Amino acid sequence: MIQVNNLRKSFGSREILKGISFEVAPQTILGVIGASGSGKTTLLRCLNGLETISGGTVSCQGVQLQANLSATEYKRRVRALRLKVGTVFQHFYLFPHLSVLGNIIEAPVHVLRSAKKTAEAEAYELLESVGLKQAARQYPGTLSGGEQQRVAIARALAMHPALLLLDEPTSALDPRRIASLRGLLRGALPYTVSLSSKEPLPRQRGPAPCGQAAPTGRCQRQAGRRAF
């Protein structure tokens, strides 16, 4: 589903990602675990093109991102990659001026150019699956943190991504909520899910904890070091 090969990222002279390789199979969950500041978020941001990679390759369903491309070609590929990768940010970044429904149909209607009716019908299905159908007409500001997260997941899934990236998905949740999130992600498992977290999501499937330069998704844990 997604292959990452020798991925490097530096900010100036500071190298954050020092050659990471892994592969995630379809319908699996990969957890990325490390201390704060170790580069988990940077890794996820490289996977959806919010950071420009400094070396190595990221490929997903025929779109390959590499460091030495021309600016326009890189931009083109990033946009293609983003259609295959959905992201749920740590702080969700819902659009405060749109209702929950508006948040979900915004990209399908304006990026995928789906009809508004079909987009809405699908949005209601997604909201039902995250248990927030009744909140469709509410504005994000009136929702709790956990509800906002579920809306953000629904918003990302509405674009039918092949891969879902979640940045610190458990940081806002108490243990009970974490359990229900796990259930939700299991339900979403036609997708590949990649998580980054300071602690593992309990009883997760797929290749578990992570480390530096893991050969095929099986990583060793190297907490406390600024490198995987």
Add this chain to the structure above:
Amino acid sequence: MEGLTNALNVHDAFLSVKRNRCLLPLTDSLQSTEPPISSKYFRIGTIYVYLWRLLIPRGHGSHAFEPNRSTMERQLTGIYLKAFCILILLSLISSNVVAQKTLRWGADPSGGAPYVYTDPANPDRYIGYEKEMVDALAAAMGRQPEFVPSDWETLVSALQRQSFDVIVNGLEPTGDRAQQIAFSNPYYVFQLQLTVRRDDDRIHSLDDCKKRIVGTLGNTAASRLLEQQNIPYKSYQDPVGAYRDLELKRIDAVVMDVPAEAFYARDNPRLKQAGPPFSRGVYVIGLRKGDVALKAEVDKAIESIIVDGSLERILTKWKLWNEAQVEFHASVKTKTPPGVPFEMTNSSFNWLEALRRLSKAAAITVLLALGSMVIAVVLGLPLAVGQWNGPRWLRVFCTIYVEFFRGTPVLVQLLFLYFGLPVIGIAMPGWLTALVGLGLNYAAYESQVYRAALEAIPNGQWEASYSLGMSPLLAFRRVILPQAFRIALPPMTNDFVSLFKDTSVAFAISVWELATAYRELANASGQFLLLGVTVSLFYLAMSLPMSQVARMLEERLSRRATERIEDVEVMA
């Protein structure tokens, strides 16, 4: 209290030091030049020294004056004192030497040729036929003439405020002025002259002007005549502006008193007279009501300069001696009424008419404010985006634009657009100039409001949009702009209310909006107070609902946009 004691100590110390050294600079220097100086001046001088020392503190307590002060400093103190005492002496002398009575006369010298105007050869001097006439009148009255430059529109109120004693400025007696001031006997018979562009074949008399705009001076016989005949007119502060706008095709004709027409338009190759001079009125001298003695004096003086021929000489010199004057002077000399009766125009001021004209001005004010705001709102956005996120050259350009329009007064910008641009061939009518000028000016302010709002949107909103596959343009249009608009709305409302009031600067380029209407109606009627209250009510009646609507809009938008910013780390 302590400070005062210290200061007194300082003073004592100063004097004692001086006495010890026999160096009282104040007395000995003064005595050497002006021996019989009184003790009063000495006292004043001492007080002055005292104040001087207070103002320039040198230290604390009695150590302030070191005995070894430099000689230079002592001399300096002496010079200051001398100058101060001489000033006082001079003012005493000048107030005592009021040997001759003055005749203080007020007139508007700006564009005031040939009545009274600044001598082009010597800007400190005023010349004009009325200037020479007042000199002759004053001589006949045994008074010293003193000219008080003033503004045509406010001459009457300035006279009532005692800024001067008489108005001599080609003033026509009118019914409404007669309620406020008294008039002397006439000294000049004037006629009106219609002027058009040389290539204009459409207009031959006032009757051809029914559907055109005629320029004239505000609050004159000509403007009232046009008002009575229902001819749309635009009033100007001075003839230069009217004739220039005629040349620039901003108006189609100008009606002006013959003296001004003769001076400003007759020799202009691009203009021509349309028909012969018409209507006949008189110029009189305006006086305060109750100044009966002065009026008798002035009337006698006018008669005497007509009878002895000195007025005729002045008028001949200024090429104003014509048929009408011949008749008039003959009738004064023989004490018979003139053959042709003088027409007296009355301003048709009544409250209903005033309210009608104020409403029209209010409508123009609103349109002006709305139009400029649309320009500002539309033009502000590209400016904001350019300055915020454009390539370097665009950022520089937008910054220069913003700084230029924010850093110079809007009045100067309007004057530049109205008077400056025609020089390079762009002559816009007044309302368009005001619209464009205010629009360009406020675009600079709006761009800053937008920029602040755009920068206030968290970066995460961009990233969330990007990761949903949006292009930067789509993200900007659908996600960033609507949120920024919400932030920008309150300051924009604020700017709109302020723009609404700023439309009043358009009076400088003769746009008939509320401020202009107030000025002209009040000057024509003298109802400064009541009209002022009315105009303020007009402004309030328009700006209050506007703020109300804006507040409602803000509330509606903000009801949804209460995004809770949660500290997500807390529970981790």
